[in-house]
Each structure stands twice: as structure tokens, then as C-alpha cells.
Amino acid sequence: MSTTIDTSSTRAGAAEGRPRPDGPSVRQRKPGGRDLVAALPWVAPAVLLIFAIVLFPAGFMFYNSTRDISISGLDQGSVGFDNYVEVFTFPYFWPIFLRTIVWVVAVVGVTVVISLGLAQILNKAFPGRRIVRLAVIIPWAASVVMTTMVVYYGLEPYFGIINTFLVDVGLIQTPEGYGWTRNPETAFAWSIVIAIFVSLPFTTYTILAGLQTVPADVLEAAKMDGAGPARTYFGVVLPQLRGALSVAVLINIINVFNSLPILKIMTGSIPGYDADTIMTMIFKYIQNQHKVDVASALSVVAFLIVIVIVAVYVKVVKPMREV
Amino acid sequence: MAVTAPAFETIAPPAASARRRRYTEDQVPVGRLLLRMLAGLIVLVVFILPYTIMFFGSVKTKAQIRSVDPTYFPTEWHWENYVNMWSTPETPLVQNLISTIVISVFATLLVLAVALPAAYYTARFRFPGRMVFLFLVIVTQMLQPAVLTSGLFRQFVAFGIIDTWAAMILVNAAFNLSFAVWIMHSFFAGVPKEVDEAAQIDGAGRLTVLFRINLPLVWPGIVTAIVFTFVACWNEFAASLVILSTAGNQPLSVALTKFVGQYETSWHYVFGVSIVAIIPVVVLFMIIEKRLVGGLTAGSVK
Numbered sequence: 001m002s003t004t005i006d007t008s009s010t011r012a013g014a015a016e017g018r019p020r021p022d023g024p025s026v027r028q029r030k031p032g033g034r035d036l037v038a039a040l041p042w043v044a045p046a047v048l049l050i051f052a053i054v055l056f057p058a059g060f061m062f063y064n065s066t067r068d069i070s071i072s073g074l075d076q077g078s079v080g081f082d083n084y085v086e087v088f089t090f091p092y093f094w095p096i097f098l099r100t101i102v103w104v105v106a107v108v109g110v111t112v113v114i115s116l117g118l119a120q121i122l123n124k125a126f127p128g129r130r131i132v133r134l135a136v137i138i139p140w141a142a143s144v145v146m147t148t149m150v151v152y153y154g155l156e157p158y159f160g161i162i163n164t165f166l167v168d169v170g171l172i173q174t175p176e177g178y179g180w181t182r183n184p185e186t187a188f189a190w191s192i193v194i195a196i197f198v199s200l201p202f203t204t205y206t207i208l209a210g211l212q213t214v215p216a217d218v219l220e221a222a223k224m225d226g227a228g229p230a231r232t233y234f235g236v237v238l239p240q241l242r243g244a245l246s247v248a249v250l251i252n253i254i255n256v257f258n259s260l261p262i263l264k265i266m267t268g269s270i271p272g273y274d275a276d277t278i279m280t281m282i283f284k285y286i287q288n289q290h291k292v293d294v295a296s297a298l299s300v301v302a303f304l305i306v307i308v309i310v311a312v313y314v315k316v317v318k319p320m321r322e323v
Numbered sequence: 324m325a326v327t328a329p330a331f332e333t334i335a336p337p338a339a340s341a342r343r344r345r346y347t348e349d350q351v352p353v354g355r356l357l358l359r360m361l362a363g364l365i366v367l368v369v370f371i372l373p374y375t376i377m378f379f380g381s382v383k384t385k386a387q388i389r390s391v392d393p394t395y396f397p398t399e400w401h402w403e404n405y406v407n408m409w410s411t412p413e414t415p416l417v418q419n420l421i422s423t424i425v426i427s428v429f430a431t432l433l434v435l436a437v438a439l440p441a442a443y444y445t446a447r448f449r450f451p452g453r454m455v456f457l458f459l460v461i462v463t464q465m466l467q468p469a470v471l472t473s474g475l476f477r478q479f480v481a482f483g484i485i486d487t488w489a490a491m492i493l494v495n496a497a498f499n500l501s502f503a504v505w506i507m508h509s510f511f512a513g514v515p516k517e518v519d520e521a522a523q524i525d526g527a528g529r530l531t532v533l534f535r536i537n538l539p540l541v542w543p544g545i546v547t548a549i550v551f552t553f554v555a556c557w558n559e560f561a562a563s564l565v566i567l568s569t570a571g572n573q574p575l576s577v578a579l580t581k582f583v584g585q586y587e588t589s590w591h592y593v594f595g596v597s598i599v600a601i602i603p604v605v606v607l608f609m610i611i612e613k614r615l616v617g618g619l620t621a622g623s624v625k
Contacts, residue, residue, distance in 0.1 A: 132363040
């Protein structure tokens with residue numbers, strides 16, 4: 001952690017062409033208790049907020065996952081690991097688990113591939129580039145709920161505009177449509193499309209930032225050596241993007257895994273559990289079945305999965321060390 | 324996390340000037356330029372398409388938008404929808420809008436009040452536990468309200484603030500705090516210490532140094548943090564869905580989902596409200612566009 005911070009502070013100073021700040025401490029002596037007391041008024045409110053609204057509920061969730069909580073919310077004592085047993089013996093649990101993996105891998109994978117291409121386009125100079133860049137921001141700023149709603153409407157039979165378009169170009173036969181949002185498989189597939197669409201802006205902008213760090217003279221040198229565009233891209237540009245890409249992938253994995261609104265809107269009204277991920281299942285336990293105890297157990301499972309993903313990813317890709 | 328942090332203030336201006344230069348000096352062939360413009364145009368169309376559909380839908384009548392023979396473009400423009408939509412029976416949209424505004428504004432103010440001093444102090448001074456604090460901030464970034472919702476729900480029931488704006492202000496503030504701390508931290512760290520020291524020698528107190536000396540220098544970082552927090556709060560969905568059960572307390576993101584699966588959904592109103600809710604945040608985001616290229620990843624796990 002310390003390296004991260006020091007890098008950022010010295011680099012930011014250097015980038016502005018001002019004298020580098022010499023580390024955060026003015027004095028040479030080791031910080032002690034008096035420094036802590038002096039720091040409290042500045043830092044304590046933030047610590048308090050994190051403890052009260054992030055760490056405490058996390059702990060409370062672990063605790064609740066071992067309790068029997070009635071539908072009305074009354075704590076009826078400890079049940080050990082019964083809630084976890086209920087989570088794992090639920091016949092749809094493993095399909096949901098696998099679907100969650102498909103969801104994350106498909107959305108993040110396709111997003112990164114498309115974003116690499118998008119960033120190339122947006123990095124080239126052409127008249128009107130600024131407008132295109134601004135347009136790419138829109139799905140990032142706009143509410144995911146609202147973006148999903150318009151697609152849901154578009155896919156409605158007879159009057160949905162996307163459905164109508166597909167009929168007009170001959171991809172589907174009748175205006176009755178395919179029941180896109182009525183079948184779990186197609187609703188899930190469209191959810192993936194929407195999730196990719198709303199993940200593109202952040203990913204593209206992160207890669208764009210990475211492209212700025214590719215030195216122009218290196219590209220020039222590659223050209224001199226007779227490397228074609230493809231060779232230059234895969235041999236010179238892509239390795240330079242490693243840092244930006246690993247950050248983008250990590251953030252996307254976390255976001256997509258935690259994503260609720262898209263699937264909730266697209267598949268929420270389909271009976272059964274054939275389009276659920278772990279995240280939508282947690283909310284079904286809370287909202288439809290009023291089993292906060294079981295929901296807590298599944299949330300703990302989800303929490304641990306996030307931690308494992310982040311740990312494995314950081315270990316393998318080392319996003320913090322690069323650049 | 325700090326991969327692109329250094330880029331903040333340097334990237335945008337050189338990129339702009341390089342662009343201007345390249346047309347004249349590098350002599351991009353006209354054919355290639357046209358090809359790029361075509362690619363750009365396709366990207367533009369794809370990205371504004373859903374919102375264009377939304378806009379066109381918002382000026383159709385209910386009969387037109389639910390017609391079995393729909394038209395791509397509105398045949399008549401029913402601007403009165405933007406007045407009538409607020410009294411639709413599905414949900415109290417005016418209250419939902421007020422709720423969205425109140426929660427977002429107060430959560431953003433809370434983030435600013437809490438994150439600014441912490442970011443400044445950790446960038447300037449060493450104290451025992453400083454690294455622990457910054458580590459805590461990173462850990463928070465890995466978490467999102469969705470995964471903690473069941474814990475938050477029970478906690479707010481116990482505290483007696485379930486189904487209140489206060490609860491959602493706290494949630495939004497807490498989960499956006501880490502990003503704000505990071506981004507402001509890296510900006511403060513970019514201000515040379517000598518500036519602070521000179522002011523202190525002149526007899527300025529720490530608060531004066533922060534507000535009079537540092538704030539004008541790190542203003543772009545603060546604006547970025549404010550916009551990001553505000554937009555995230557504005558669009559928050561998962562926690563609000565569970566914590567706010569009274570219709571009038573819910574933000575627009577939650578309220579609008581009630582239209583889905585209705586027997587006769589008033590899609591034209593859904594889209595009118597969406598357009599009204601989307602435009603301000605998109606404009607805010609566009610204001611900080613240059614900084615998005617610069618390096619949000621300095622602290623962003625959102």
C-alpha cells in the first residue's frame with residue numbers, strides 16, 4: 001500500500017513540474033501518539049462513517065447469517081450454520097452459481113474487447129472526436145435502471161421498437177416477437193448485452209488513459225523498424241496497456257458481480273430461478289421470501305467470493321505493481 | 324490503484340494541442356480521416372440510440388407508444404407529457420424526484436465534509452495509523468451496498484432509521500467516501516509542501532492553509548469528487564430498493580421499476596421522467612470529461 005501512495009504523490013508533483021514533495025512528513029522524527037491526537041479531528045469522521053455503515057453491517061451480516069430471524073424481523077436465537085445449509089441445498093443454487101460466473105466472464109470479457117477497439121477509434125484524431133467522446137459517456141452517467149427500462153420496452157411484443165426493427169429487417173418473423181423478456185434464456189442474454197453497454201464507457205476511458213502513456217517515440221521507432229499496424233498494436237501498445245487493463249478488469253469484475261438493476265428489471269417478473277445470479281437471489285430472499293437470515297448467509301457467500309476474486313486477481317495480475 | 328494518477332492535470336491540454344497539430348503537420352490522408360469519421364459516427368449513433376428512443380417515446384401518446392404498428396419517429400410531438408407525467412398513478416413521481424435530490428445533495432455534502440479533511444491530512448502529515456486508514460479506504464472501495472444490503476437493512480431496523488432519507492444519505496456517503504478520499508488525496512499530494520510551510524511561517528493556521536492556500540490549487544480534484552459522488556448517489560438502486568419501502572421516500576431509480584410488468588405501462592411517462600433525470604447528470608459528467616481521460620482510476624473502484 002505504501003508504495004502506491006508514495007508513487008502517486010511524487011508523480012503528481014513531478015507531473016506538474018513543481019518541486020517534488022518530500023514525503024508527507026515535515027519533520028524527520030518518527031510519528032508518535034501526539035501526532036495521532038492531532039490527526040483525529042481530521043480523520044476520525046471518515047473512520048467513524050466507514051465503521052458505522054460499512055464494517056459494522058458487514059459484521060452484523062455475518063452474525064445474522066447464524067441466527068433464525070422471523071418474517072417480522074424478530075431474532076429467534078442461534079441456528080448455527082442452518083442458513084448456510086439452506087443456501088447450499090437449494091436445488092437451484094449451483095445453476096445460479098454457474099450462471100453468475102457466466103454473467104461476470106461474458107460481460108467483462110466482451111466489454112474489454114470492445115473497449116480496446118473503441119479506445120483506438122477515440123484516440124485517433126478526426127473532426128468531431130470530442131462529440132463522439134461525450135456521447136460515449138452517456139451510459140456511464142445515466143441511471144442503469146433507466147437504460148435497462150428502454151431496452152425492456154423495446155423488446156416488448158408488437159409495440160416494442162427494437163422488436164419492430166428486428167421484424168422489419170427480417171431477423172424475426174412475426175411482430176408477436178420472440179418473447180425476449182418472457183423466456184429466462186433470452187432475457188438473460190439481453191441482460192448481458194445491456195451490462196456490456198453500460199460497462200463500455202468506464203472501460204474505454206480507462207484504456208484511453210492508458211493509451212496516453214504510450215510514448216510517441218516508441219511508436220515512431222516501431223514504424224521505422226517496419227512493424228505494421230497489427231504488429232505495433234500487439235507488440236508495443238498492448239503491453240503498455242497492462243496497467244490500465246488490469247485496473248479496468250478488476251473494477252468491472254466487482255461491479256458486474258454486484259450488479260442488480262439490469263437482471264432485476266429484465267428477468268424479475270419471470271417465475272422461477274432460471275435467470276438468477278447470486279445477487280438477484282439475495283434480493284429474492286429479502287424481498288419475496290422475507291428470509292433476511294438466509295439472505296445474510298448468501299450475502300456472506302457473495303462477500304467471500306468477491307474477496308477471493310480480488311485476492312486471486314491481485315496475486316496473478318498484480319495490477320498495483322504495474323506502471 | 325494509482326496507475327494513472329499522474330495523468331490528472333497534464334493529459335488534457337497536451338492532448339488537445341497535439342490534436343490540432345496533427346491535422347496540419349502529420350498530414351493524415353483525407354481517406355483515412357473520412358474512415359475515422361465514419362467509425363466515430365457509428366459509435367456516436369450506437370451510444371445515443373437508447374436515449375433517442377427514450378426521447379422519441381417521451382413525446383408520443385400512450386396510444387402511439389403502445390400501438391401494434393409502432394413508428395420509429397413520433398408523428399406528433401406531445402410536449403404536454405412532460406407536465407402530465409408527474410401525476411401518474413403508479414408512483415408519486417414528484418416526491419420521488421424530491422427524494423432523489425435530497426438524498427444525493429446531502430450525501431454529497433456529507434462526503435465532502437468528511438473526505439476533504441481526511442484526504443488533506445493524510446496527504447500532508449504522518450501519524451500512527453495513517454497506512455491503516457488508507458488501507459481501510461481501499462477495502463471500502465472493493466465493497467458495494469448490494470452485497471451488504473441485508474446487514475444494512477437489519478442495522479437500520481435496529482437503529483430505528485429504516486425507510487428514512489437519513490439512512491440512504493449515510494449509505495450513499497459511506498460507499499462513495501473512499502473514492503472521494505483517494506482522488507482528493509492524490510490532488511493534495513500534488514501541491515508542494517513548501518507552499519504550506521511558507522503560509523505557516525506567515526502565521527496561518529492549518530484551516531487557513533487548507534481553505535485559503537490548498538483549495539484553490541486542488542479545486543479540479545474536488546469538483547471531480549463532487550460530480551462522481553453526486554452521480555453515483557443519483558443513480559443508486561440496490562440499497563434504496565430494500566431500505567426505502569414507502570413509495571414517497573423512494574428515489575426515481577427505484578420508483579420507475581414499478582412500471583415494469585404493469586398491465587398497461589405508461590412508457591411515455593417513464594421515458595419523460597428518465598430524460599429529466601438523465602440530462603443533469605450527463606451534463607455534470609461532461610463537464611469533467613477531460614478528467615475522465617486523465618485518470619479516475621486513481622481511486623475508482625466504482
